[in-house]
Amino acid sequence: MILPGMAGVVVNARVGDLVFPWAADHLEPGVSAGNAKRERHQALQFLACIGNDVVVRSGPAAGAVGCVTGKHAFVLVDYPRNALELLAPGDRLLVRAVGQGLRFPDHPDVAARSCSPRLLEQLGIGEGGEGRIRVEIAAEIPSYLMGAGLGMSSEWANCDVMFTRSEVVERLGFGNVRLGDVVAMHDQDHRFGRGFRHGYCAIGVVAHGGHGAIPGHGMGVATILSGPSERFELVRVEQANLRERLRLPD
Amino acid sequence: MAVHDINRAELLETVVVGAVTSPEMSSMNPYDVTADGAPFVPVGAGGVCYTVKVGMSALDWAADHVEPGASIANPSGPANEALSLYACVGNRVVVRTGDAAGAEGVVTGKHEAFHAYKHVLVHLDDDALDRLMPGDVLRVSACGRGMTVAGQPGIACHSIGPELWDAWAPAGEAGRLAIRVARILPPEVVGMGSGRVSAATSVALQREPAYGLTGLRIGDVVAIREWDASYYTGYHEDRVTIAVVATGDSPVLGDGPATTILLSGPADAFSLAVDEDANLANLLGLS
Numbered sequence: 001m002i003l004p005g006m007a008g009v010v011v012n013a014r015v016g017d018l019v020f021p022w023a024a025d026h027l028e029p030g031v032s033a034g035n036a037k038r039e040r041h042q043a044l045q046f047l048a049c050i051g052n053d054v055v056v057r058s059g060p061a062a063g064a065v066g067c068v069t070g071k072h073a074f075v076l077v078d079y080p081r082n083a084l085e086l087l088a089p090g091d092r093l094l095v096r097a098v099g100q101g102l103r104f105p106d107h108p109d110v111a112a113r114s115c116s117p118r119l120l121e122q123l124g125i126g127e128g129g130e131g132r133i134r135v136e137i138a139a140e141i142p143s144y145l146m147g148a149g150l151g152m153s154s155e156w157a158n159c160d161v162m163f164t165r166s167e168v169v170e171r172l173g174f175g176n177v178r179l180g181d182v183v184a185m186h187d188q189d190h191r192f193g194r195g196f197r198h199g200y201c202a203i204g205v206v207a208h209g210g211h212g213a214i215p216g217h218g219m220g221v222a223t224i225l226s227g228p229s230e231r232f233e234l235v236r237v238e239q240a241n242l243r244e245r246l247r248l249p250d
Numbered sequence: 251m252a253v254h255d256i257n258r259a260e261l262l263e264t265v266v267v268g269a270v271t272s273p274e275m276s277s278m279n280p281y282d283v284t285a286d287g288a289p290f291v292p293v294g295a296g297g298v299c300y301t302v303k304v305g306m307s308a309l310d311w312a313a314d315h316v317e318p319g320a321s322i323a324n325p326s327g328p329a330n331e332a333l334s335l336y337a338c339v340g341n342r343v344v345v346r347t348g349d350a351a352g353a354e355g356v357v358t359g360k361h362e363a364f365h366a367y368k369h370v371l372v373h374l375d376d377d378a379l380d381r382l383m384p385g386d387v388l389r390v391s392a393c394g395r396g397m398t399v400a401g402q403p404g405i406a407c408h409s410i411g412p413e414l415w416d417a418w419a420p421a422g423e424a425g426r427l428a429i430r431v432a433r434i435l436p437p438e439v440v441g442m443g444s445g446r447v448s449a450a451t452s453v454a455l456q457r458e459p460a461y462g463l464t465g466l467r468i469g470d471v472v473a474i475r476e477w478d479a480s481y482y483t484g485y486h487e488d489r490v491t492i493a494v495v496a497t498g499d500s501p502v503l504g505d506g507p508a509t510t511i512l513l514s515g516p517a518d519a520f521s522l523a524v525d526e527d528a529n530l531a532n533l534l535g536l537s
Contacts, residue, residue: 142438143438144436144437144438144476144485145485146438147444147445147484147485148444148445148446150440150441150442150444150454150456150504150505151364151441151442151443151454151502151503151504151505152364152442152504160444160445162444162484162485164484164485165486168485168487187438189285189503190503191287191503192283192284192285192286192287192503193283193285193502193503193504193505194503194504195285195441195456195458195502195503195504195505196438196439196441196456196458196504197285197458197503198458214445214482214484215444215445215478215480215481215482215483215484215485215486216443216444216445216446216482216483216484216485217444217445217484
């Protein structure tokens with residue numbers, strides 16, 4: 001089976017849409033941004049943060065302003081539909097990168113990764129009760145589902161949740177997860193790389209879809225925060241999604 | 251109990267070659283970062299290791315993925331893919347060039363580093379290791395690819411040579427394959443290595459303070475519950491994967507001892523018995 005989804009421009013699958021009902025593998029919603037020069041590509045990967053503005057600088061969509069919504073092998077950018085209908089591979093994009101270096105002076109054991117100041121503010125991430133950081137999340141993911149992406153840098157790409165098979169999605173009740181959802185990953189330490197650690201928690205956003213055929217892969221979650229579980233006050237809400245929270249235009 | 255049948259007569263013995271590797275570093279900055287954010291210099295992968303051998307602890311070395319004995323690869327990319335695919339644990343190896351020419355060894359594992367190298371690991375005795383040099387050519391009598399287990403079509407065989415099969419002696423028992431493993435691990439212990447080609451890769455066991463890899467040895471045959479490696483590696487609630495610990499631990503988060511995949515199949519195709527002696531050093535008489 002040949003399944004599209006990675007790289008280029010996806011016009012009709014957007015942040016805010018359901019993750020699974022697509023004939024796609026590693027579905028990257030909107031625009032996938034890269035740089036042909038490896039060193040510059042790595043800088044783009046490591047310095048771009050979720051919530052950053054991305055301006056189109058060439059082609060018919062020049063001037064359109066998008067937003068970084070995730071990372072995979074590429075940096076993933078949402079644009080308004082009218083811009084997506086004009087964009088094409090090769091168009092120049094300018095990322096106004098800000099966020100690496102962000103830290104919480106009152107929570108030194110919580111790490112921010114690829115998290116822009118705008119994202120923190122608009123997700124409403126702030127002080128909770130008993131000195132904890134309050135985060136609204138749409139879903140919670142158990143550690144045994146974390147797959148490809150473990151062992152890699154916290155800031156690079158994302159970590160796949162192994163929803164390779166639809167039976168697993170249905171059995172565990174993840175059918176309503178949407179691209180751009182904010183999720184908590186339990187027993188995951190994503191501060192200095194990504195791995196399993198009991199009593200730690202990582203917060204991320206659903207960056208790409210994943211209902212492809214390759215075991216060990218699946219829906220990708222890009223890390224934004226990680227620290228000891230007791231530092232977080234997790235609140236389940238249905239609308240914890242970048243589409244609404246960052247007020248991304250249709 | 252009799253050793254369970256495999257399609258022994260159908261298996262090819264072919265020759266693949268590799269050269270002893272030399273450690274490689276990629277940049278001016280020598281540091282990797284530990285799980286707690288501390289810099290460290292990775293040492294242990296590539297070349298010849300004199301101190302760490304199959305049968306010794308996989309943990310607590312001042313090292314990152316220490317490869318026991320000799321680490322080999324073929325400098326040609328496609329030929330290295332073939333080496334990585336065809337070499338199976340237990341296969342015989344002969345040194346063909348250099349001061350150690352003629353020395354005989356055994357394949358003990360495979361180790362893949364993401365976007366970096368693929369090594370095949372070879373046990374040789376101390377005398378041969380002392381004479382070995384990076385660049386020396388080793389000839390591997392590759393056999394095992396294509397193996398099937400009689401009456402168990404659901405079991406995929408990967409990097410297991412018939413030499414190891416015989417020494418390990420899986421037995422048929424009430425329609426299941428009865429095998430000995432040093433320990434049985436849950437799926438969340440698998441770190442780096444998900445989503446890769448089962449036949450050539452390694453998957454890491456994550457060492458985690460609250461979780462027990464205590465006592466794990468290089469060469470241990472381990473079972474991983476709810477894990478599928480029929481073709482690619484990944485979570486599957488009804489499968490079990492059997493692998494052998496090929497390298498030492500890693501300080502990197504989400505990484506750890508690399509395991510080489512031997513078998514994978516439906517959970518009800520196996521009958522697992524925990525036996526601390528299920529280690530290559532014992533099974534293959536390595537010293």
